[in-house]
Amino acid sequence: MLMANLDNEKATVQNPLVKYAVDIGWVYLSQDEALTLRQGESGLFLYEILRRKLIDLNPGIVTIANVDAIIGRIESVRNNIQGNCEILKWLRGKNSVYVESEKQERNVTLVDYANPGNNVFNVSDEWSYTNGKNRNRADVMFMVNGIPVAIVEAKSAKKDIEEALVQVHRYHKETPELITTPQIFDITHILDFYYAATWNFDRKSIFNWKDEEPGNFEKKVKTFFGRERFLKLLGDWIIFFTKDDELKKAILRQHQSRAVEKIVARALDPLKKTGLVWHTQGSGKTFTMIKSAELILRLPAKPTVLMLVDRNELEGQLSGWLVNMLGEDSHKPVENKKELRALLKSGYRGLIVSMIHKFDHADECLSDRKDVFVLIDEAHRSTGGDLGNYLVAALPNATFIGFTGTPIDKTAYGKGTFKIFGKEDDKGYLDKYSIAESIEDGTTRPLHYALAPNEIRVPQDQLEKEFFALAEAEGISDIEELNKILERAVNLRNFLKGHDRVEKVAKYVAEHFTNNVEPLGYKAFLVAVDREACALYKKALDKHLPPEYSRVVYTPRGITMMN
Secondary structure, three states: OHHHHHOOHHHHHHHHHHHHHHHOOOEEEOHHHHHHHHOOOOOOOOHHHHHHHHHHHOOOOOOOOOHHHHHHHHHOOOOOHHHHHHHHHHHOOOOEEEEOOOOEEEEOOOOOOOOHHHOOEEEEEEEEEEOOOOEEEEEEEEEEOOEEEEEEEEOOOOOOOHHHHHHHHHHHHHOHHHHOOOOEEEEEOOOOEEEEEOOOOOHHHOEEOOOOOOOOHHHHHHHHOOHHHHHHHHHHHEEEEEEOOEEEEEEOOHHHHHHHHHHHHHHHOOOOOEEEEEEOOOOOHHHHHHHHHHHHHOOOOOOEEEEEOOHHHHHOOHHHHHHHHHOOOOEEEOOOHHHHHHHHHOOOOEEEEEOHHHHOOOOOOOOOOOOEEEEEOOHHHHOOOHHHHHHHHHOOOOEEEEEEOOOOOOOOOOOOHHHHHOOOOOOOOOEEEOHHHHHHHOOOOOOOOOOOOHHHOOOHHHHHHHHHHHHHHOOOOOHHHHHHHHHHOHHHHHHHOOHHHHHHHHHHHHHHHHHHHHHHOOOEEEEEOOHHHHHHHHHHHOOOOOHHHEEEEEOOOEEEEEO
């Protein structure tokens, strides 16, 4: 009896999900009620509700005379990711209509984010849609003010969650109209509750909704679809950006949105002026920074936000992402020290994007305002020395938020990342997302390794004396700076290139490759300390493997590739 029950997805997953949504304020519409409001299976919206809310939320702008024309504009967007992006602009009040009585364009409000109770929240099930060629039926649809915003596919606990993902992908292909307005899709089989942005088919962009009680399906549904939190997600946490000339869509993960909210709260705190966001590499720090800047810039008296990044970001896609997310003319990139200093002295309010090196030898206060907020990427390597001192001296009353994936705990000079940015927080950081959490979430792959035999490993005392101790003393974790330390570790380098050791390592590597790697059809690479070492290893490897098995690739460091 229990097994039969678990196999009934409607009874065990779909119906409870709808019930939990109703418990927290979503109003249930039966399939027939929704179909009537949609005016048939090809209808996209709950038209009467949408008409009423457009008029209610836009007095003097939307009237009985023009409301249907506005709905027609919303309904006529393209049925693809570009159209989905346009729908989000409508939902966020970024599109306008011409008001004849005022002789100007006025933005149209579809959702009242400031007053959640001023919106109509509906949930319906068995949402059937046809475009005349194909018909699909979503398990559950969530709507705000008559606009579908989230689609849910439910599977029984006995079924693989991948089945739900395949169905959602099929909806995009066969009935794209069904997915044009929903911004989010969820797939669940009770055990897990996954969420993702529509029009994003990357498996790595589907995330498991986490809470304090893993496995509590009711709590997962109620926290995810809590009306205030859901409006926050709709209004802030969904982003569109261009990558490789293609429009992409993403949804900020929980650690990102949590960090953004903490950063904004720190910006509003008159007593604290620093904060460290410690998020592991690959956790989306750039989007976290951009979204933080956007929300800080919404503060009533428009402040100054200074985003300090490295040259690769400055010259890469960052500028395009800022335009996508914040709009044209959203920021001022600065090319040189003179331009940056003039901008800050002028009292400019808005977003400035630059590099910390532009503050080198800034020998005067450039702004003593308190509403200046500095977001510093890779803070562990950019603020520990003189550049950090120049920055603080130039902006003495600013709030400094450092972002890092590899903070330095202590240095010989007492200027570790925690000391600089984490001094006002008990744990040393404002927010943390560890590599262990990232692996658990599936964002980062776990690293599997096997230690080499003792006789070919570097002696611990020598490694500590010539490398680890020096790296810690100078507060370094950046790969380029670590390589500079290695250049100075003459005895260590000579040991690594010693004839006996090279021969032993080459023999071990060749045997390991032959027994463990080659049978799987894979290749391998051996990283050496410098170019000379690469040449030495090539000669040694050729004694154990056919010469065509390996070739040397010279980079700033050395790499011997094995085919």
